[in-house]
Each structure stands twice: as C-alpha cells, then as structure tokens.
Amino acid sequence: MKITAGKQGFQSLNEQVRELLSENDEILIEDVNGQRYIGAAMDKGKTLNLYGTPGNDMGAYLNGGKIEVFGNAQEAVGNTMGGGEIIIHGHTGDTLGYAMRDGEIYVRNRAGSRAGIHMKEFENMHPTVVIGGIAGAFLAEYMAGGTLIVLGLNRDKNQDIVGAHCATGMHGGKIYVRGEVPEHHISPNISVSELNEEENEELLRCIKKYCVLFKEEEEYILKEKFYKLSPSSSRPYANLYTKN
Amino acid sequence: MLLREGEVRIPSGCAISAITDTSGERFSGTDIIESIALMHDRSNGLGGGFAAYGIYPEFKDLYAFHIFYDDNDARVKTEEFLFKHYDIEYFEQIPTRKTKSIEKAPLIWRYFGAVPNSKMKKNDYDDDEYTAKCVIRVNNEIKGAYIFSSGKNMGAFKAVGYPEDVGEYYMLDGYKAHTWTAHGRFPTNTPGWWGGAHPFTLLDWSIVHNGEISSYDANRRFVEQFGYRCNLQTDTEVITYLFDLLVRRQGLKLDMSASILAAPEWTVIDNMPQKEKELYTALRTVYSSCLINGPFSILVGSKHGLLALNDRLKLRSLITAKKGSKIYFASEESAIRIICPEPEEIKAVEGGVPVFIPFAEVKD
Amino acid sequence: MNYTVPEFEVERNINRCISCGACVRQCSYEVHYFDDDGKTVLADESKCVACHRCAAICPTRAIKIKKYDMAYKEHSNWTPVMQKEINLQAATGGVLLSGMSNNKPYPIYWDKILLNASQVTNPSIDPLREPMEIRTFLGRKPEKLEFNENGELKTKLPPQIQLETPIMFSAMSFGSISFNAQKSLAMAAKELGTLFNTGEGGLHPKLEEFKDYAVVQVASGRFGVHKGYLESGRFIEIKIGQGAKPGIGGHLPGEKVTVEVSNARMIPVGSDAISPAPHHDIYSIEDLRQLIWSLKEATQYKKPVAVKIAAVHNCSAIVSGVARAGADIIVMDGFRGGTGAAPTRIRDNVGIPIELALAAVDKRLRDESIRNTVSLVAAGSFRNSADIVKAIALGADAVYVASAPLIAMGCHMCQQCHSGKCNWGIATQRPDLVKRLNPEIMYKRVVNLIDAWNHEIKEMLGGMGLNSIDSLRGNRLMLRGIGLTEKELEILGISHAGE
DSSP states (O other): OEEEOTTOOHHHHHHHHHHHHTTOSEEEEEEEESOSSTTTTOBTTOEEEEEEEOOTTTTTTOEEEEEEEESOOOSSTTTTOOEEEEEESSOBOSSTTTTOOSSEEEESSOBOTTTTTTOOOBTTBOOEEEESSOBOTTTTTTOEEEEEEEOOTTOOTTOOSBOSSBTTTOOEEEEEEESOOOGGGBOTTEEEEOOOHHHHHHHHHHHHHHHHHHTOOHHHHTTSOEEEEEESOSOTTTTSOOOO | OOOOBTTBOOOEEEEEEEEEETTOOOEETHHHHHHHHHTGGGOOSSOEEEEEESOOGGGTTSEEEEEEESSHHHHHHHHHHHHHHSEEEEEEEOOOOOOTTOOSOOEEEEEEEEOOHHHHHHOSOOHHHHHHHHHHHHHHHSTTEEEEEOOBSEEEEEESSOHHHHHHHTTGGGOEESEEEEEEEEESSOOOOGGGSSOEEETTEEEEEESOOSOHHHHHHHHGGGTOOOOSOOHHHHHHHHHIIIIIITOOOHHHHHHHHTOOOHHHHHTSOHHHHHHHHHHHHHTGGGOOOSSOEEEEEOSSEEEEEEOTTOOSOOEEEEETTEEEEESSHHHHHTTOSSOSEEEEOOTTOOEEEEOOOOOO | OOSSOOSEEEEEOTTTOOOOOHHHHHOTTOOEEEOTTSSOEEEOGGGOOOOOHHHHHOTTOOEEEEEOOOOOOOOSSSOHHHHHHHHHHHHHOOOOEEOSOOOSOOOOGGGGEEEOOOOSSSOOOOTTTSOOBOOEEESOOOSSOOBOTTSOBOSOOOOOEEESSSEEEOOOOBTTBOHHHHHHHHHHHHHHTOOEEOTTSOOOGGGGGGGGGEEEEEOTTOTTOSHHHHHHSSEEEEEOOOTTSTTOOEEEOGGGOOHHHHHHHTSOTTOOEEEOSSOTTOSSHHHHHHHHHHHHHHTTTOSOEEEEEEOOTTHHHHHHHHHHTTOSEEEEEOTTOOOSOEEHHHHHHSSOOHHHHHHHHHHHHHHTTOGGGSEEEEESOOOSHHHHHHHHHHTOSEEEEOHHHHHHTTOOOOOOGGGTOOTTSSSOOOHHHHTTSOHHHHHHHHHHHHHHHHHHHHHHHHHTTOSBGGGTTTOGGGEEESSOOHHHHHHHTOEETTO
16 A cells, blocks of 8 residues: 655644555555654554655554654654554654653664653563664663663764763663763763673674664674663662652 | 733744755745745744845845834834935835735835945944944834844845745745745744744844743843843844844854853863863853753854754754755754755754854855 | 849750750750759759750750740730840840841741743753753953954953852851861862851961862951962952941950960950951942952952942942952842841841842843843852742852851851850850861761752752753743732842732
C-alpha cells in the first residue's frame, strides 16, 4: 500500500493512515513534509515506511508497531513510546525517546539534545536506543532505566561523542559509549566502567542489528573499546532535604 | 476590552525561518512563504511577518519607513513630522492584494527619505541615532501611527493572520531580496494589533524570535537605562534594543554580542585558556544584565549580516542547511526541505553557539 | 521594693531533675543555683534572659522557660513593656540599651511579596540536573567594554570580587563577637567561596590565613586600620552607618578590651573603644570622595571600596551621591539589622525597611543610568532564602546576613549581646564562655545553612525559568505584592498579585 503525504495537514494524513491500517499491515508514505504525530500509538503488527521528513512527535506512545524512516526525523521521536521499533536512516532532532518505556529505536546518524531523556524500565519492559553518530547535550538526562548506545561514527576530529551535561540526573539504566569518554561532559554522580560479560552480549546484539539495518561493518565498530556509564547511586538526591 | 501589546505583556510561541544568498543574488519571497507555511501548526493566525534585505536598490541610501495608520488623521500628523525631519524623495501606499483571511487592515504607507544636512549640524547625533530618535518619537507621540520598519534597503511586512496569508497579502512574490526572514506567531492573548506582529525592527535591525524569555524585566530595566523605552513589552523588542545598544552604540562585534546574550556557562569559562577566560569573564561581569534567559531561537537581520542564535540550554530547535550559495534556517527541518529537498549539509544550531552569515556585496 | 516583674519564669520538673548542676555551671547570668543543701536546684528568674542555654544543656529535659504570668489592668497604650522601661530609667537615669535588632511589629515586606513560576509558555528549569548559576561579582563596572582590532579586550576592568553565592556575612567585629564566632564565619566563608567582614575590630592575627575571604571595615574609630590591614581584605568597606542604629556611633567598654581585642584594634588594654557617630573627616559628600580615593591610593587601586550606609528616608539621593563619589560597592542596611549594642529607642525607631530602601535606590540609580556601574548589597535582616531571592529581584547584587548564621551557631535572640555574657559563646569575650563555641563544629553548621539556602535559591530560580542569578537581578516582573497599598506597590515597583 503506497500513499503520498505532500503538503496536506497532519490530521488528514493521519486519519487516512489509520483508515488504511485497519485493513493493511504495512503502508509506505512518500513525500512526507513535517506532518506531526505520524504513527502515534500504533499497535503491534503494523508497519509504516516513511520517505521524506516526518514532523515532531513521530511514533509518540508507539504501542508495538514499527516505523522506518528513509530520511531524517525531527524533534521528540518516540515520545513516551511503550513498545515497538523505530528505525531512522538518517539523523534525528532533540528529545529522542523522551520517557520511553519499552521497544527499540535505531538512528543511523546523530541525535540532537536530550536524547533518551527520562527513559525508564518497568517489570519486563526495557527500552533500547542506539545512536550511530554523536549525541547532543544533556544525553540521558534523568535516565531511569533501559539501554542507550552511542557509537559516534563519522564524526569530525574535534567533535565529542556526547555533548555537555551528559547523564545529568541519571538514576538508572546503562549507557554504552564507544571509545574514550569525554570526562568533562559527564555528570559528577556517574561512574565510568568496563562492561561485564552480560552487558557485552547485549551490546553485541545491538551492534549486529545496527550493522544489518544500516549496512555497516561490525568489525570496524568493535575496533574501539566500549565504556559503560551508570549512576553511582539510584537516589542521588536522598540527602538534599530536611523535614520541616 | 483586551489590552494590546505595550499595555500588557503577552507571552507567545512561534515558528521562524530564513534564507540568505551569500553571493548577494536576490530572489523572490516565494520560497520563504512556502517554508514558513509548512510550520502552520506553530502559529495561531494572530500574527505573521517577514523582513527582506536588498529590496529597495533604487533607494538604497535612503531610510525606508513602513508605517501603519489607524486613520487618516494619524497619517496627516505623521507626514507633517516626516516631511519636517527628512528630505522625503518618494512615498506611496504599500501595495497589497485582497487576501481572504487578512482583515481589519490599517492604512499602510511607505516613505523613502534622507536626513537633511541642516539637521545634522544642529545635533550631535549621527543619521542612525537621529532616525532612531525620530522613530521612537512618532511611535510614542502620534496616536494611531506606528513605524514598523525604518532601515535602509530593507523592509518589514507584517499583519495579523497566518504568515503565508501575510506574504500573499503584501505580494512578496513580487519583491527580490538577498535575505528573507519570516515569523509565525502564537500569542497566548492578544486583540490582534498589527504592530504587535513580528518581526520587530529598528533601523536595519530585524528580529524574529521563537520562545519566551524569563529574564525579560532584567533585560528591559538594563536597556532602558540607555534611553530605550520598551513600549511593546515584547521579548523581540528588548532583544532588538540589546543588539542595537551593544553593536551600533557601543561598537561591539555582532558575535561578541551574541556571546553576551547567550553567554557560556561559568563551568565552561573556568576551563578556558587564561586570555579567553578573562575576556568572557569581563563580558559576563559587565553585561550580566544582558543575559537572555529561557528558551529562545532568534534570527537577527542587520546591515552586518544574518545571525542565528539558540539559548544556551538549547530549549528551542533551530536547524540550518546549506546548498550552493544559499543558507537556510528554520525551526523545523521539514520547513527547509520543502524548499531545498537535497541540501549539501543540514544540522542543528547548537545551544549558545552563534551562527553568523555576513552579507555579500549585494547584486542589484 | 521591686518595681519591675521578671520577664520569664523557670519551670523545673523535679521528677526529671537529677541535680547534676549543669544549668548552674552553664548560666552566666547566674539564674540557677544550688540550695544550701547542695542538692536542690533553685532559680532566680529575675535574671533570666530566655537564652535557653540551660534548657538545651539539661540532660533530662527538666527545664522549661515560660513567660512570667503577671496580670496587668488592661491598657493597650501603657503596656507592661512600656511600664518596665520607665521603671528601669527611673531607677538608673540611664539610656535604654538593647542588643540584636528592632523587635517591634513593623511591616515585613518580604512576607507581602510573592514570587512567580513558569507554566507552559516557558519551561521551569530543574536546578539539580541543569546548570544553575548563582556566581556573583561585586565591583565597579565600566559602562562598556572596548576591544582592539584583534578582538582582544582593551578595557581594563576595575577589581572585581567573585562570590560563589550572593550571600555574604556582614560586619561583626572581634570584640562584639568572640574570636571563635568570628573564626567560624571565616572558615565558613572560605568553604562557601564568599566573604566575612571584620567590622571595625581589626583582623586578628590568627585569622590572617582567611584574609582572602575577609572584608575589612574602616569605621569612624579607625580601629586596627593600617596598611597591612587594608591590603589583607578582599575589599574595603567604609562604614558610615548601621541599620540597627543609624546616626549613632559605637562604644566598646574598656572591660571588654582584653589583650587580644587590644591587639586587633591597636589600642591599649582596658581603654574604651569609642567609634564617633560620624567620621570626623567626612562632613559632606565630597569628603566621602576624599576618603574613598585615599583608600584606593593606599591600596594602589587593587581593592574595591564599599560604602555602607543605614537605610534612611532620603537614601536614594545619598546612594546616588555615594556612587558618584567613587564607591564601587554600596551597602544598605535596613532598620531590622542587628547590632551588639544600640540605644533601644534608636534601634526601634530610626531608619526604614530595607525592602523599600532597596527598591527606591535601585530605581533611582537606573533613572540616572548609573545602576550598572556599581554593585548594591542589601542588609538588614534576611531570614531565609526567599527573602534573598526577593531582594535580588528588587535589584540587589548580593546580600549580607549575620543574625541567621549566629542563630545557626546557637543564638536564641535573647537580645542581650551588650551584656557580654552570651551563654552560647558568641557575643562575649569571657574565655569560659568563648570556649563553648567550637569553630570546627559551628562553621559546618553555618556552611550547611548557606548550602541549603543556595539550593533553595536555585530551586526558586529554576521555577521562574531562570538558570542564572544574573537574570533575576532587578527582574521585578517576578514579584507581586499581596495586601499592599498603591503607594507601597509604587515604591516597590511591583504589581499586585492577580495583575
């Protein structure tokens, strides 16, 4: 099933998509131009393939469905995502995966500021975000759970793999960073360590998938060592308050 | 009755967009309208506008005044003032096209004039200072008149409505500029006064801005010490005055001024090499009240060039792209891709890091 | 015959009292004593000042200090306090003397000002995760900066004081407070990246190591002022007046001039240390200029010079003159400011609230386009971090606090500082009392207090959508008045809540 988005507004496009999805499992949308909320709350078993530049809040509350973008995405991709898969064959804007609870997001290139902000896990839900390029400032702010991987591929020599104030307020989950960690960007309550066996397995599984999706070489990516960022305490602010 | 800008402070959100040709080649307003139109959902029909640089080559050394009049009486009084204070070479009603959603238009006129030599001898001001004072005087003292554009070889066009309709209304497809900026406004409470739409301009400064600043009153009370009066109580107005003060009156470079408005954090300054550290410490110390706080992305046009700036926490999105000699800016990537599908480079403007595109020699 | 009744009553729970005698040994006012049997503890409550030292030290919590319950015939004019004060004066012919600060129920404007917070149109900022800056600079600022053609700074900036918090400790001399109290403040200032103030008591040689965290004061008595002293301070403060006693000098009685105090003040042991009401080289504003520039000359322009005045009726005109006379920092002390000793009538009736003075002065300096050239420090009773946030929004660069850190060190506001018998070891020179105050413990309490206030200031800033204190300074849109008259709102330069 193939449709064209063109310049129509988000409401008519999304209505059309919902209608078609009631009878089809997979839709290809061409010429997407900034329409917002595409694939919002889409259920398991449904797939959207997008060509062009989808607008903000793509895949918000995604409920098990799959969205693949053949281009770049804008702000707030996978906002409060509850499950499913988002694959972006390009870069993405700010606030990727805000408060994401489950599912996977793979971004081929860079992500903007505040990627993975407040990602969390619950019971058997465990969100995963893989960023192929660099990540902007405030990566994983308030991160409470899940796995975030930053590969930093194809970056300029003077570019740090993560931006300033990385993992500030992080109190759960793990970030795997490829190569040297720019210590001056890392929040003080974060420890940098090596991956254990189980973590290594998780990392390898994700890198394999990244390489399949984006046709990169696993061997090249694994040439550099990975480090793990994790919170030193799950309650970093426990001593801040005094009872009155 | 609802109070209008200046009588009350009205917070607003927005979309912004800009295109500049670094070769100085001029092009029509069609693309900028298409770009800002794509971000329709970021404005609410209560204000849209454009600034265009290089549009009046035939009058390029004259001040171009764009004026809203509530009635003819205001026009008569203003013209009396203008003809007394300027050698006006040409004036006319700004041509407009009937556009469905644009209603309740004021009278819109433009005047091209030079500061008479005799005036200069009487005052110590230079032409710009003289003109700034004249603009402020008309806007403060003549009821029903509002000068919304006063630079040379540039002009602002704005109205209450969606920006794409405003562009249509002013027939911007018929103008040629080397640089265009655009604004779609989302005010939270406004009676829809045309003067309150953006861009805000003073001389050849024009500013389009997205976000609401929390430092407003600290900035206002600082800049008002230097003779400015923030009559509209809008963020854009105070930011314009800050740039005018720092760059035109105090002679600071534009990028330096940007580093004052979106200053580096102290933790960054503390780790700079000694000389740089001293410089930034001095900037933050002396100009501490110019720090703009809160989310903002702004595009500043001036005779120097086009400046894009994001707040230092990067709370608003702003994307830039390049293709050939053209540079694009917009609040959203799709608003660039709609007019430039295959840019050579596309990236986010980083928080607190100014991007400055100097203007080339303009090609007539 | 006793014309006055005691103010307090000591209630001792004899079921709890174990006759350990701690209260007897601790009370410098000699309220508690053993009966002739050497076991029963009794109290002469007429001497009690309600400093609570005994209650705090009592291991079985047997002591409670209560108001002395004496009925008077109702009279809202001739209150018991009025009658007591008349009787004290009738008995002695003396001027009433008090310690601490104005205790009358004048309006406290801090409690009638409300703060703003961001909702939707701009985000509030989380101070724990996001950068949140409260670093503050004091000193004279040029109107603009100039650069050479390479973009290098050409303007030479006058000396600036970098503070890591907008909170400094105000002047309390060694003499008015104990060495241990002053040392605690010095240690706290160092740890916090802020400054303490020597008052006019000179700098004790043992506090030399804290000179980078000291403000040195030059007052009318010029005690301890010499080249080395001037050079040791981060900035020099000329004290013209004090909020607790505007227009009044100071008098440290000879019996308090111990060997150590004598050394710090550079006066003979046992001699009265009198600070005249005015500086006798300042009879007018141009004379103040002379003193400011003499101090700058003497320190080769390396130190900012501050001038501290009490907040009085025409303070805006005065401050404008002081700014033009060359002061780099101007301190205004409101009428709720504290003191070691002040005539009661002065303490309770002279001067104006710092809220109104600060608002008026900041506006006046802006109207004259010189606000940005000088730093304004507000003093005169900041009770908590919200008071401070409001002061900065009204226009202050920084504030001075003194009573609050003293409370952190044990002060219970008994207002008897002038007696020299402070049971908490703060306002005393008696070695047995001074040693009760352990600087190693007390400095940490002061640090805790200011740390907590810093956090709270950051929380409030973040709520307002600000990430730097620079954007709060003079940002009166963040304030609204509640229950204030049009006139009060006009002076404060703020709108009423709901507007």
